[in-house]
Amino acid sequence: MSPFRWLISNLSTLILALVLAIVVWISAVTAANPNVEQTRSVPLDLVGLNPGMLVIGNIPAQVRVTLEAPSSVMDSMSASENAVQAWVDVSGLEAGTHDLGVQVQINPPFRPVRRSSVVPAIVSVTLEPLLTRTYPVNLEVSGEPAVGYQKGRLSSEPSEVTISGAESLVTQIEGVYAALDISGVTETVERDVPLIALDANGEPVSGVTLNPLEVSIIQPIFLQGGYRNVIVRVETTGQPANGYKLTNITVSPLNVVVFSSDPQLVNDLPGYVETEPVELTDAVDDIDTYVVVNLPEGVTMVGDQFVLVQVSIAAIEGSLTISPPVIPIGLLPIHSAVISPETVDVILSGPVPILDTLSPDDIRVVVDVTDLELGTYQLEPVVDIVLDRIQVEAILPSTVAVEIIIAPTPTPTTEPIATSQP
Numbered sequence: 001m002s003p004f005r006w007l008i009s010n011l012s013t014l015i016l017a018l019v020l021a022i023v024v025w026i027s028a029v030t031a032a033n034p035n036v037e038q039t040r041s042v043p044l045d046l047v048g049l050n051p052g053m054l055v056i057g058n059i060p061a062q063v064r065v066t067l068e069a070p071s072s073v074m075d076s077m078s079a080s081e082n083a084v085q086a087w088v089d090v091s092g093l094e095a096g097t098h099d100l101g102v103q104v105q106i107n108p109p110f111r112p113v114r115r116s117s118v119v120p121a122i123v124s125v126t127l128e129p130l131l132t133r134t135y136p137v138n139l140e141v142s143g144e145p146a147v148g149y150q151k152g153r154l155s156s157e158p159s160e161v162t163i164s165g166a167e168s169l170v171t172q173i174e175g176v177y178a179a180l181d182i183s184g185v186t187e188t189v190e191r192d193v194p195l196i197a198l199d200a201n202g203e204p205v206s207g208v209t210l211n212p213l214e215v216s217i218i219q220p221i222f223l224q225g226g227y228r229n230v231i232v233r234v235e236t237t238g239q240p241a242n243g244y245k246l247t248n249i250t251v252s253p254l255n256v257v258v259f260s261s262d263p264q265l266v267n268d269l270p271g272y273v274e275t276e277p278v279e280l281t282d283a284v285d286d287i288d289t290y291v292v293v294n295l296p297e298g299v300t301m302v303g304d305q306f307v308l309v310q311v312s313i314a315a316i317e318g319s320l321t322i323s324p325p326v327i328p329i330g331l332l333p334i335h336s337a338v339i340s341p342e343t344v345d346v347i348l349s350g351p352v353p354i355l356d357t358l359s360p361d362d363i364r365v366v367v368d369v370t371d372l373e374l375g376t377y378q379l380e381p382v383v384d385i386v387l388d389r390i391q392v393e394a395i396l397p398s399t400v401a402v403e404i405i406i407a408p409t410p411t412p413t414t415e416p417i418a419t420s421q422p
Contacts, residue, residue: 036074037116039066042084044102044123048091054166056126059088063102063120069113083107088123097126128166135161135176137195137215143183148227148257148302151182152220158212161195165208172199173208178215186229186257189219226263227302229255231272231378232293233341233397234309238281245319246280246347248312248394255378257302258295265298271340271376271401278309287311318352319393321345324363326381326400330370336407337369339400346383350390362386365395367402376403 041062046055063086067074085107088100099122106113137159145151161176178193192214197205223229232251240246258273260266275291290306323345328337344365348355363386367379378399383392 035068036071037066037068038074039064040084041065042086042104045085045087046090046125047087048089050090050093052130053090053093053095053127054130056128056166056168059123059125060120063104063118065104065115066117066119067106067113068116073113086118088125090125090127093125093127095127095129097124099124128168130164131167131170132162132164133170133173135163135173135197137161138175138177139215139217140177140179141182141219142179143181145182145221146184146186146257148224148259149186149221150224152222154217154219156215156217158215161215162211163197163208164211169205169207173197173205174200176210178217180217180219182219182221185221188221189217191217193217223257226261226266227257227259228266228269229257230269231397231399231401232256232307233272233274234291235274235277236280236311237277238279238283240280240283240313244284244313245317245349246311246321246393247314247319247349248310248347249278249396250310251275252308252310254397254399256293256307258299259302260299262298265296269296269299271403272397275307275309278311280311280313283311283313286313317349318355319347319349320355320358321347322358322363324360324365327364327366328369328402329366330368330372331404334407335369335374336405337367338403338405339367340403341397341400344381344400345394345396347393347396348385348390349393350387354387354389358387358390367400369402369404372402372404374404374406376401378402 042065044060044063046059049055065084065086067084083106085105087103089103090098090100102118102121102123104115104118106115137156139154139156141151141154156178163170163173163176176195176197178195180189180191180193182189193216194214195210195212197208197210199205232254234249234251236246236249256273258266258269273293273295275293278287278289278291280287288308288310291309292305293301293307295301323343325343326339326341328339331337346363346365348358348363364384365381366384367381369377369379379402380399381395383395385392
């Protein structure tokens with residue numbers, strides 16, 4: 001029998017043997033590397049969104065994809081973050097709500113993996129046109145400054161704000177507002193205030209983007225005519241008991257506003273007012289007392305007519321109160337300084353022998369006026385002491401009024417003419 005005839009007569013047997021061999025091989029491979037099923041969360045992307053459209057509402061951030069693959073392939077996929085991708089395509093869609101199927105792709109080299117399910121398989125996406133508008137900034141100032149003060153012209157920057165968002169939201173906006181409360185303030189307010197978009201009912205409109213988010217507001221505050229802000233200086237009489245010292249005196253408020261129907265009366269004040277004397281004779285403990293402020297006739301204090309004086313008394317090692325003049329430093333040659341009060345009370349403590357040797361050359365009180373322009377300032381004096389172991393317990397008052405003025409021009413003097421005598 002020829003080989004060809006033998007092959008023809010035994011073809012069915014050969015095919016059966018090949019099929020059995022393949023089955024045995026597949027069974028062996030499957031037993032060694034069985035198929036497994038795994039469900040994993042995959043980020044859901046949105047592709048093809050028109051720049052002139054916005055997605056309204058929320059769409060799922062992830063979908064759950066169930067996969068089936070040999071265990072070795074599944075193990076490799078678990079180590080890869082980008083093995084599976086999921087997205088919905090909104091390319092070319094008009095405004096409205098669309099139910100879109102979630103598309104899933106198995107990236108190489110994991111293509112033999114079979115996808116069995118996706119949850120959710122359909123996602124609803126609502127699209128709206130993007131709208132951008134410019135609105136003026138409306139400033140709302142509430143409250144009034146403290147008595148004796150008035151507000152100047154309000155200013156802000158910028159004067160307009162750009163708002164972007166879904167058309168249905170932006171069209172609800174009736175105005176953009178910034179609110180500032182100046183109740184009881186005594187100085188110019190400079191503040192960055194957040195902007196808020198409101199609808200016709202005065203309710204905030206959320207879900208829109210404001211640019212910028214804040215507006216810078218400047219509200220000038222200044223004293224009215226006939227009013228003046230002055231320092232309170234505490235007057236005392238007597239000395240604490242032997243073995244005790246005066247360590248500090250505080251007054252609240254430190255500054256008060258005075259008024260006169262004749263503005264010249266308040267302008268003539270030296271920049272401070274004094275209290276009725278506080279009695280310290282034989283004091284051995286702290287003193288808290290309300291005292292009246294001495295004011296010239298025709299001048300009254302705005303608000304409470306009393307100030308709180310708190311005197312600190314402590315057992316002393318040694319103390320001394322001196323009243324040196326206040327010296328300006330850093331003054332330009334063309335300027336002159338008028339200081340009120342001209343002297344301050346400096347309370348010192350330390351060993352008694354050192355205090356006994358203290359001379360006027362050992363201590364000075366200065367205020368730094370470097371770079372100050374013409375005008376009136378309230379500055380804190382600083383004490384310089386040459387001797388060691390001397391401590392400054394307090395400076396009274398703790399601030400002084402300093403007026404920077406143009407230095408007066410010296411008056412030229414005429415030299416005498418020499419004459420001969422016979």
